[in-house]
Amino acid sequence: MIWREATRDDVPAIVAMLAADSLGASREVADPAAYLAAFDAMAAEGANLQIVAEDGGRVIACYQITFISGLSLQGTRRALVEGVRVAPELRGQGVGAQMFADAEARARAAGCRVMQLTTNAARTDAHRFYDRLGFTASHVGFKKTL
Template identity: 60%
Template sequence: MIRWREAKREDVPAIVALLTEDSLGAARESEDMPAYLAAFDAMSYEYGNSLIVGDADGRVVATYQLTFITGLSLRATRRAQIESVRVSAKLRSEGVGEAMMRDAEMRALHEGCTLLQLTADNSREDAHRFYERAGFTPSHIGFKRKLNP
């Protein structure tokens, strides 16, 4: 049984391990734990920015970030943005992703959101199929631009 809860600082190493478990994450994450801990600390002070973990008997086996966004478009729709979705490779195809999306939806509804949105890397075809089965529609094209401070 997986229990969904807010992440704690001591969960950060396990979360980073999940982020690096696939080829994309392995190429873009690092072993700089102080940077991840500082980011977690900053997130904990931001209203509407939550890091959620799936806890199975005291082990972090899944994670996602949920951010609430209030805006004017779509008749002032409040939306929830899901990011950094990861499920332990050992538990994929076991219903963990579906449970995660239900948890995210429940949290979004509790915050008054009427839209749940996410992005997925173009190369993650299995993830695309999963999100469509979960009721998401591939309605937009996303763009990103790295900034050099």
């Protein structure tokens, strides 16, 4: 398994993983145009990366990592991890732990001192996984659809 930056050709596999659960099934659509436009915008930003795991030529996991500079915590740079997915048939086999090892290495290389993520409140299995990795549920998050 190799972890690498995604290409446009990976977008359909990423979208399929985003849609492969009860939450994603209701909010992801089949039209690739919006996803390709978003991928191009992420690529243009430079500090916003889509990462995939490839095994035997097949994309089996993905995450997005965004590096954020800020003033709080004495100018601490942070890494925000989102869109974490592992192919359904490979869950529970250590791919997620390898994913976060890759994300942490990228965050450290980018000078980040904090790695943070959000997860849907309904994803209780994911919460236990993040706890095992050493994340703490230290904040309450809010979202507003615009």
